[in-house]
Amino acid sequence: MEELNALFQGFSVALTPFNVGLMLLGVTLGVIIGVLPGLGGANGVAILLPLTFTMPPTSAIIMLSSIYWGALFGGAITSILFNIPGEPWSVATTFDGYPMAQQGRAGEAMTGAFTSSFVGALVAVSLFTFIAPLIASFALQFGPPEFFSVYLLTFSSFVGTGKGNPFKIIASMMVGFALAAVGIDIVTGQLRLTFGFTELLSGFNFLVAVIGLFGIGEILLSMEEGLSFSGHGAGINPRIVLQTWAKLPRYWATSIRSCIIGVWMGIIPGGATPASFLSYGVARKMSRDGAKFGSGQLEGVVAPETAAHAAGTSALLPMIMLGIPGSPTAAVLLGGLLIWGLQPGPLLFVEQKDFVWGLIASMYLGNIAGLIVVMTAVPLFAAILRIPFPIIAPVIVVISAIGAYTVKNNILDVWMMVVFGVIGYVFKKLGYPLAPMVLALVLGDAAESSFRQSMLISQGDLRVFFSNWLVGGITGLSLFMLLWPQISAGLARLRTPAPAPR
Amino acid sequence: MKQPPTDHAAARTVVVELVVAVITFSFGALVVYGSAQLGASWGADGPQSGYFPFYIGLLICISSAGIFVPALLKLKSDRSVFVTTGQLKRVMVILLPTTAYAVGVQWIGIYVSSAVFVALFMKFLGKYSWLRSVVVGSTVSISAFVLFELWFKIPLPKGPFERMIGY
């Protein structure tokens, strides 16, 4: 196999002591960046980019991509411990990860999250190794109608499973959409819903909203019950890691599904954040324990983490093969390639063999290094939970405030965080679900612009969403997903023995 | 819910429900108004800027009404408690300092406010000694400073104190 030879060549490039040192440094920095909410992989890579000027390009990309792997791993940590997503793609991890921590199963949740991240990455890198050109051409199939159908799929995977007052679900989701619409409208370049306030022109950032709604909201709820986080402080020992690993194979179906979703979303490129939501939504609909999702199911951590890491990893593929960034981090790496004098694109594989295969080899090694770093640190992270509430609560507020600020370097966002914290507290107590609001905030803008781009292309003809097998297939699948509860209920009725015939 | 005998209801769920529904309704109405100004029709080449927000706002109004009406009908009968005075007090104990902290970030920078916030919180809620509170507070601030300002080169909001030491 030609690829295997090239890969071994790549390993020999990547496995110099200097490169391994950079890899470990990158992963560690990445984990720190991942833990800090607001500070994302893209910031981390951008900050260190200028340092790489004096390095050979291969070493440079190994260090920078390792930061990215570290950030992909690290995002889950604060999501699980404090309900504060460290990265956008770990929002869905909070849904089941935080309840697990409340039940004293933080170690299990983190082990599950890290391991599934690793599995997702591994699958994505293997595909990268063997069929890169094939899957890269897949990305070219995606125009605006296809993107819209993917967003529709993500929404429909979430809708219809929520319990509770339907008015509250709708209100929550629509408030999310409305907030997402504030700011510049990319299709017409007009300012929307800013009512003349220049403070509003950059709109509402979903990460700030999430830090407030989930993180600060949770602190307010905990305070109400007294000075403690409930259920925290359970001990962790190496046995938990092994026990969790023994449990994980049970979720093989979810794992495979999440890998497919993740790789697919990474390539087209839809990004790791929508991938994690889609994967969680699909798992909840498809799993036998779907109804219990949200109450601390390990499967509910496996699904988003696998997909996020698979998507984050495969997002590098369209970047290298086509020069389109699959994620904000990939966008910065792309800038890096240009600065180092490399041209991303179809010829990179031919002209810069050492660089490309060195990178691919480092993707295997970097993720292994990442897994080792975060797994050894699990007891350390769990120990954070033993810090008394009067110390940890203000520290979380401080970290959240820094996070909210660093998202857009805007002081107003610190205020927004406090306001969203109060909204999160009140909404949670009144039974408004927060997940639909967050989902709408994340995807609302992208979904709307891809819809309107499609309308521009088709001159206002809605049939564009069924114009070829690809877009038609995904649109059809979303409608199927939307109706899945009814369909599965129907199937269940068929399966149960019918009352004795007349 | 466990309620100590001295704990009174600060607000009934129904009342809060009504207030929130009114707020979301006004928000929806504002969105509808703003979108209508932008143009909310389906133009020659697809929807205009205000098209989606217009209907989103409308849906917010409708669902708020759908929450408001049943709550109004239960206004007399439903006595369930949203928050007791004791709980509200505890929530305020963190919410007010957090708000003060946000003000501090704006005026005296994030590092000094963080140190003060953590230290005071520990002292008055955790009943730790002054020494311990101040040490932890400054440690948090200094580590943040080293991490963001020195290593990552991300400037956070700063105030007169940082300027004095040359940042």
Add this chain to the structure above:
Amino acid sequence: MRIQRILTCSAVAFAATLAGPATAWEPTKTVEFIIPAGTGGGADQMARFTQGVVAKYNLMKQSIVPINKSGGAGAEGFLDVKASKGDAHKIIITLSNLFTTPLATGVPFNWKDLTPVAMLALDNFVLWVNAEDPYKSPTEYIAAAKKAGPNQFKMAGTGSKQEDQIITVAIEKATGVKFTYVPFKGGGEVATQLVGKHVNSTVNNPIEAVAQWRAGKLRPLCVFDGNRMPYKDKVTDTLSWNDIPTCKEAGIPVEYTMLRGIFMPAGVPQDVVDFYVELFKKVRATPDWRKLMADGAFNQTFMAGKEYVDWVAKAEILHRDLMKEAGFLAKK
């Protein structure tokens, strides 16, 4: 905010008196480099590149820190610099959104609220089509678009009512053809849409599409600069940037380049401006910078002082006229 500003001013004044009038001004703390665009875009690349070059060649004692403030089509970044009057440790890199954003959105800022420092380069625009399409020259392409009828051909570009759409409208005015303009978020995405044949043409910057050109997926038809690009090294097997005709000589009388320039807050003393002009002259002299310019086929015009101010003033009038004709001005 007011207090902060006064304190900054006095700090600057204090530093200035310490240094004395004889020695030239130098930054006394980290310089913030505002980027009114997101991470990964052309302006972002250039700013981070500058940061790296300054550090690599030790061109300045203090370091430069790039900060992205992309909200509201860059308005956020410009408003921040406008509000930092007298701050000698803040510079901003511009795109055409320096002119287009206030005109299109009515957000209150203007280049006159800032101090012009220097023009680093001008970014070129090239008319691209998919290499599998038969059009070999811009006139062939325009003729085909005309024949297909109004709105049938799609032009993809970055953003709305910004440079790409302005060029599209200028082509329409010059030739009488009518495109459907489809806005996307970034230049890379635009190029991919063209490779995937979801649109018919783009006006990508050279650097955004060069990889696809080299791979034989896209074909450049003409460049919107007044003269051909000077780079004669072969980019593909047979062609160099210099082989691409100007649109004007190929029959589309449209000229447009985008400013990559440096501004800083108003109310800074002249020696501060001089420092930054000298700094960027040094940056431009490095081999790294020259390579970036060649890779991205930039127009390497450099200007500072009055010449630059005049250029910016002229460019503003040009944008106002173009946008007025296109009906892009914000309703007052």
